[in-house]
Amino acid sequence: xxxxxxxxxxxxxxKRLMLSLIVLAALFLITCYFANVLYHWLALPLLRQLSxxxxxxxxxxxxxFFTPVEFAFYVAVFLAVPFFIYHGWAFVxxxxxxxxxxxxxPLLFCSIGLFYLGIAxxxxxxxxxxxxxxxxxxxxxxxxxxDINIYLEFTLxxxxxxxxxxxxxxxxxxxxxxxxxxxxxxxxxxxYVIVGSxxxxxxxxxxxxxxxxxxxxxxxxxYEVGVFIV
Numbered sequence: 001x002x003x004x005x006x007x008x009x010x011x012x013x014x015k016r017l018m019l020s021l022i023v024l025a026a027l028f029l030i031t032c033y034f035a036n037v038l039y040h041w042l043a044l045p046l047l048r049q050l051s052x053x054x055x056x057x058x059x060x061x062x063x064x065f066f067t068p069v070e071f072a073f074y075v076a077v078f079l080a081v082p083f084f085i086y087h088g089w090a091f092v093x094x095x096x097x098x099x100x101x102x103x104x105x106p107l108l109f110c111s112i113g114l115f116y117l118g119i120a121x122x123x124x125x126x127x128x129x130x131x132x133x134x135x136x137x138x139x140x141x142x143x144x145x146x147d148i149n150i151y152l153e154f155t156l157x158x159x160x161x162x163x164x165x166x167x168x169x170x171x172x173x174x175x176x177x178x179x180x181x182x183x184x185x186x187x188x189x190x191x192y193v194i195v196g197s198x199x200x201x202x203x204x205x206x207x208x209x210x211x212x213x214x215x216x217x218x219x220x221x222x223y224e225v226g227v228f229i230v
Contacts, residue, residue: 016091023083031076036068043148049128049135056148078119115167122161125214126204126214
């Protein structure tokens with residue numbers, strides 16, 4: 001490759017990275033101001049299940065300050081992701097063929113929406129189920145007083161898990177487009193996918209049939225959506 005062209009690409013990449021970092025920093029300043037409010041919203045699914053005598057605690061002196069700030073940073077990243085992806089796409093798209101652009105751009109756009117939808121599903125559906133069970137599962141004489149830092153780690157992991165689970169249609173479509181599997185093969189393995197969905201539900205949800213079913217069914221249905229689209 002021509003060295004001059006390489007330098008131009010590097011300059012373009014640097015400019016887009018700097019813009020992305022500036023946007024992230026600006027969003028973080030805003031979310032940091034509302035850090036305590038944002039963390040309260042995050043904690044609401046658990047707080048609604050606790051009695052008046054129960055509450056979240058901070059076992060570390062600095063956790064009361066840094067844990068909400070840490071969550072504010074994650075919220076800023078969450079809000080900045082579309083901007084990052086846009087600049088990443090603007091950087092690589094000139095090197096793609098029109099046919100590749102027509103395939104990749106819709107999949108990329110849908111994957112972002114599905115990831116956000118998975119997070120919303122975790123917050124509004126899964127969290128209330130899990131915390132309703134956990135808040136009342138303690139043995140007699142044991143008071144549930146969750147630590148705010150551990151709660152943050154737990155919820156972030158679940159957000160990530162369900163964000164990835166909701167990418168199943170995109171994964172299915174990508175596998176077919178890449179000719180790794182065929183639609184007929186996907187239909188053939190459907191019974192195994194159904195069983196696997198309920199296994200995942202057993203691992204992620206509380207040990208009651210309703211909660212496990214509410215986790216397993218979306219995973220199965222998302223697979224079916226992917227098969228239908230291809």
